[in-house]
Amino acid sequence: MFSDAVKGLPTEPKSVPKSVYLERQQRFLSQLKPSDLVIITTPSEAVRSNDVTYPYRTSSDMLYLVGWADPESALIFHHDGSQWISHLFVQPKDTLKEIWEGRRPGAEGAKLGWSIDEATSIHELEEHLDMFLSECSTVHVRTGISSVIDSIVLSSIERRDRNRQHFGSGPVSLEDPSRRIAEMRLRKSPEEIEFMRHAAEISSVAHELAMRASKDGIFEYQLQSIIEGFFVYGGTSGWAYPSIVGCGENATILHYTVNESKCKGDEIILIDAGAEYKGYAADITRSWPIGGTFTDAQKEIYEIVLDAQEQAIAACRVGNPYNQPHEVARSVLAEGLIRLGIINQSLEDALDTQTGQLKNWYMHNTGHWLGLDVHDVGVYKPDGTPRLLEAGMVLTVEPGLYFGAWRPDVDCPERYANIGIRIEDDVLVTDDEPDVLTKRCPKTIADIEGIVGSL
Numbered sequence: 001m002f003s004d005a006v007k008g009l010p011t012e013p014k015s016v017p018k019s020v021y022l023e024r025q026q027r028f029l030s031q032l033k034p035s036d037l038v039i040i041t042t043p044s045e046a047v048r049s050n051d052v053t054y055p056y057r058t059s060s061d062m063l064y065l066v067g068w069a070d071p072e073s074a075l076i077f078h079h080d081g082s083q084w085i086s087h088l089f090v091q092p093k094d095t096l097k098e099i100w101e102g103r104r105p106g107a108e109g110a111k112l113g114w115s116i117d118e119a120t121s122i123h124e125l126e127e128h129l130d131m132f133l134s135e136c137s138t139v140h141v142r143t144g145i146s147s148v149i150d151s152i153v154l155s156s157i158e159r160r161d162r163n164r165q166h167f168g169s170g171p172v173s174l175e176d177p178s179r180r181i182a183e184m185r186l187r188k189s190p191e192e193i194e195f196m197r198h199a200a201e202i203s204s205v206a207h208e209l210a211m212r213a214s215k216d217g218i219f220e221y222q223l224q225s226i227i228e229g230f231f232v233y234g235g236t237s238g239w240a241y242p243s244i245v246g247c248g249e250n251a252t253i254l255h256y257t258v259n260e261s262k263c264k265g266d267e268i269i270l271i272d273a274g275a276e277y278k279g280y281a282a283d284i285t286r287s288w289p290i291g292g293t294f295t296d297a298q299k300e301i302y303e304i305v306l307d308a309q310e311q312a313i314a315a316c317r318v319g320n321p322y323n324q325p326h327e328v329a330r331s332v333l334a335e336g337l338i339r340l341g342i343i344n345q346s347l348e349d350a351l352d353t354q355t356g357q358l359k360n361w362y363m364h365n366t367g368h369w370l371g372l373d374v375h376d377v378g379v380y381k382p383d384g385t386p387r388l389l390e391a392g393m394v395l396t397v398e399p400g401l402y403f404g405a406w407r408p409d410v411d412c413p414e415r416y417a418n419i420g421i422r423i424e425d426d427v428l429v430t431d432d433e434p435d436v437l438t439k440r441c442p443k444t445i446a447d448i449e450g451i452v453g454s455l
Contacts, residue, residue, distance in 0.1 A: 001455070002233045005205050011234060013194040013278075016067060016124075020191055021115035024184065025065055029077060029084045033178055038177055039129075039153070040065060040075035041146040055238070059145065060372035061181050063279040066114055070104070072122050074149065078132045085117045087128070090120040113290045126152060133171055140177035178377065185371055186378035189266035192280065192371065193428060196394060197437050199277035200426050202234035203284050204441035207271060211448065212455045214290050216265030220245040223271065224259050231275040240281035241374045244272035247290060251420030252404035254364060263334050265291030268298055270420050274374065281374040284438050285424035292452040294445060297415045299402050302445060304336030305421045308399040313365055316395065316427045316434040321386035326366035329399040342413055346364035360410045361403060367396040370426055387431045394437070398424030 001323060032038070040062050045053045056071045066075055068088060076087045093106035100382045110119035120128065129149070135140065143150050157171050159392040206227040213226050219455065224245045231238050246256040247263035251270035263269055267290050274282035287302065289295070294302060311332050312325035334350040337343040343350045350356045369376035380387055389395075400422030405412045423443055428435040442448055 001209065002230055005209055005230065006234060009201055009205065009234065010198065013191075013198050016191045016278075018115040018411055021066055025077070025084075025086060025115070025185060027178075028065070028181060032140070033138070034079040034081070035137040036079070037132050038075075038077035039139065039141040039149060040177070041142060041149050042071065042073050042410065043145055045071050045352070060185075060279065060377075061178060062371055063143075064181065064185055065263075066116060068110070068114055069279075074122065074125055074146070075116075076129070076132060078136070086115075087118040087120065088114065088116045089120050089122045089125045089128075092123060120359070125149075129153075130156070136171050138173045138175055139171045140175050142176050142178050143174070167354055172230050175187050180416070182377035182379070182446045185376065186369065187369060187390060188394055188428070189392075193394075195278045195280040196282065196371070196426065196428075199236060199240070199275050199280050199282035200284070200437035201230060201440055202236050202277065203273065203275045204438050205234070206230040206273065206275065207284055207286050207441050208272060208451060211286070211288055211442065212453070214218060214263070214269065214288065214452050216263070216291055218290070220250070220259040220261050220263065220269070223263075223269065224273075227271065227273045234275070236275040236277045237279075238276065240274045240276035240283065244270065244422065246270050248403055249406055249418040249420075251287065252402040252406075252418060253420075254402070263290045264280075264290075266295065268419055268421065270422055272422065272424065281370060281376075282373070282438065283370055283374055283398075283424060283426055284441055285400075286441060286443060286448075287421045287423065288452050290447045290452075293449055297421055298421075299445060300340060301403070301416060301419050301421050304333060304340075305399055305401055305423050306443065306445075307336065308332035309397055309423045309425070312397045312399060312435060313425065313427055313434050316365045316389065316429055318389055318391055318429060318431060322380055322389055322390050322395070322423040323386045329366040329397075330349065330358060330362070333362050333399060333401060337361065342416070361401050362399065364398075364400070366399050367427075370394045370396055384431075391429055391431045393429045395427055395429070396424055397427050398422055407409050 042058045042062050045056050048054050058069050072091045074089045077084055088110050090110050091104050107119040129152050139153050210223045210226050224243050242257045245259040247269040248267040250256045251268050268287050269290050270287045272285040274284050303452050308329040312329040315325045315328045350358045369378045402420045403412050403416040405417035426437040
């Protein structure tokens with residue numbers, strides 16, 4: 001099943017060259033003063049139960065600036081008076097732990113393989129950090145991630161010792177560096193785009209495999225296992241976010257993740273699932289009939305959502321406000337529901353965010369930034385107005401309509417009871433046409449009906 005699916009996949013992208021990481025570091029540091037100190041912190045390993053930990057995933061900023069993925073690490077940039085120095089603190093070599101948990105590069109390996117100037121054991125962090133702090137004026141660190149680093153930094157800022165009294169040494173202010181890094185991460189480099197395209201390809205094939213396996217009586221978790229199993233089989237690190245696999249009324253719950261119901265042949269299943277490759281996320285949603293054929297009612301809703309999505313994707317162009325795809329999708333959805341008689345308001349009234357009836361059936365945004373985080377960084381309204389799209393930005397386009405008959409707050413039309421449809425693709429903004437990274441994933445009615453249940 002999986003071996004046939006991988007035959008048509010592109011080859012795995014090459015690793016990011018050191019020069020790319022160095023260019024990112026230089027671009028970031030050029031915004032700072034020599035008296036600044038930068039600390040990129042990483043989360044601690046989290047215990048799942050007893051002595052079992054969750055799979056580790058480092059901070060996205062660490063991946064972006066260095067590509068280092070191991071736990072118990074920190075990255076510091078300090079200025080020595082003539083140039084910026086990058087200093088990575090890592091887990092030291094430890095034969096006993098390596099026997100149990102796997103090989104570690106250690107400080108020497110880090111200096112050889114990564115785009116840094118210096119590398120030291122994490123056990124020496126406090127000693128070095130005290131020295132760096134005494135020589136800086138502003139500390140750039142995101143607090144709330146490492147309690148150890150937070151304590152050292154805050155103590156240094158609050159310290160009132162003789163050196164500070166005599167020489168004015170030591171930090172006096174604190175700033176979060178992620179704001180500046182986010183602006184850089186918002187625009188993807190060619191290397192990042194290739195990683196995202198690869199994650200999208202793997203994710204697309206995984207969805208198609210789930211379509212082929214769909215049949216009356218299959219469980220949600222069985223379809224989830226096919227998708228997530230292929231994520232790993234295809235060479236990714238697994239899912240980028242917990243998979244949403246909901247059939248029937250579960251498809252009308254936006255972030256349903258229980259994934260335990262048995263599916264019936266006359267139900268729509270909605271699957272929102274994406275793989276992560278080298279830290280970069282894909283994010284795909286497809287909706288299809290478990291039995292392989294859309295009913296007339298299901299087809300009516302699906303066609304409206306697909307039309308809304310295609311028109312919203314067409315609006316992902318340089319110079320358009322980031323929210324234009326959302327406004328386009330809302331208009332198409334409202335027009336379609338008015339045509340079906342589900343909404344009995346004018347288009348203008350239906351689109352009103354307070355009193356319009358569209359919000360009864362469509363209650364989320366049409367997209368978000370995508371990258372190292374599935375809801376990626378980048379301010380949407382940097383000056384209070386919607387940001388204009390630029391080449392290199394990647395966003396999702398995911399309109400939907402949800403008719404939960406279980407909801408007490410709306411009068412659900414019986415014809416459309418428990419139909420939940422969402423269609424989501426990942427779109428790269430270019431200087432030309434929008435580039436749909438997930439275009440390999442089937443979504444037309446004809447394609448879907450030709451695939452579902454074909455195993």
